[in-house]
Amino acid sequence: DGGITQSPKYLFRKEGQNVTLSCEQNLNHDAMYWYRQDPGQGLRLIYYSQIVNDFQKGDIAEGYSVSREKKESFPLTVTSAQKNPTAFYLCASSIGESIEQYFGPGTRLTVT
Amino acid sequence: AQKVTQAQTEISVVEKEDVTLDCVYETRDTTYYLFWYKQPPSGELVFLIRRNSFDEQNEISGRYSWNFQKSTSSFNFTITASQVVDSAVYFCALTPSNDYKLSFGAGTTVTVRA
Numbered sequence: 001d002g003g004i005t006q007s008p009k010y011l012f013r014k015e016g017q018n019v020t021l022s023c024e025q026n027l028n029h030d031a032m033y034w035y036r037q038d039p040g041q042g043l044r045l046i047y048y049s050q051i052v053n054d055f056q057k058g059d060i061a062e063g064y065s066v067s068r069e070k071k072e073s074f075p076l077t078v079t080s081a082q083k084n085p086t087a088f089y090l091c092a093s094s095i096g097e098s099i100e101q102y103f104g105p106g107t108r109l110t111v112t
Numbered sequence: 113a114q115k116v117t118q119a120q121t122e123i124s125v126v127e128k129e130d131v132t133l134d135c136v137y138e139t140r141d142t143t144y145y146l147f148w149y150k151q152p153p154s155g156e157l158v159f160l161i162r163r164n165s166f167d168e169q170n171e172i173s174g175r176y177s178w179n180f181q182k183s184t185s186s187f188n189f190t191i192t193a194s195q196v197v198d199s200a201v202y203f204c205a206l207t208p209s210n211d212y213k214l215s216f217g218a219g220t221t222v223t224v225r226a
Contacts, residue, residue: 031212042203042216050212088155097212098145103157
């Protein structure tokens with residue numbers, strides 16, 4: 001089955017620790033994205049990547065880092081510099097620009 | 113800058129009622145694309161429709177229909193004869209042409225009661 005996988009579904013970390021969220025797609029899409037969703041709010045773009053070995057900051061990149069070494073994979077690291085890391089994180093991919101994005105099931109991160 | 117406003121935070125209906133979700137947007141671009149997504153309780157966003165700014169024809173897909181009015185910058189979504197499975201959060205989104213970044217509205221939570 002083609003799709004986007006994110007693991008784990010739930011993640012718990014202590015404050016001050018970095019944590020990496022996984023995102024893998026087998027749709028052969030060039031572009032990949034990371035969004036953050038807080039309760040009662042829409043999605044906010046953290047980072048996106050148009051192509052392998054290239055990525056751009058979104059609207060709320062501070063405290064996050066990404067890499068895009070393979071077309072299929074776009075991991076997101078939530079660093080200890082992120083002030084409010086507890087949120088629902090969604091990964092997405094698309095064939096290109098201005099086209100619909102397809103989303104993974106999300107990872108719910110709780111930092112205490 | 114793009115902005116999408118979904119003024120309705122929550123809507124509750126009884127099964128078989130129709131429900132209309134409002135979406136109003138702001139953009140300076142002449143060419144842009146509008147989207148609707150559904151987020152069921154499982155959390156994964158499901159793509160419903162994409163519409164470009166030059167196509168103002170209304171669209172119907174089963175029980176779903178969309179009304180795009182450029183003159184009022186609105187892209188409203190109607191669910192006809194709602195079902196319990198329609199209970200979800202629905203997001204409207206906007207992107208300019210030749211851009212990767214989607215701007216999402218805050219979402220409307222629809223609850224359909226049996």
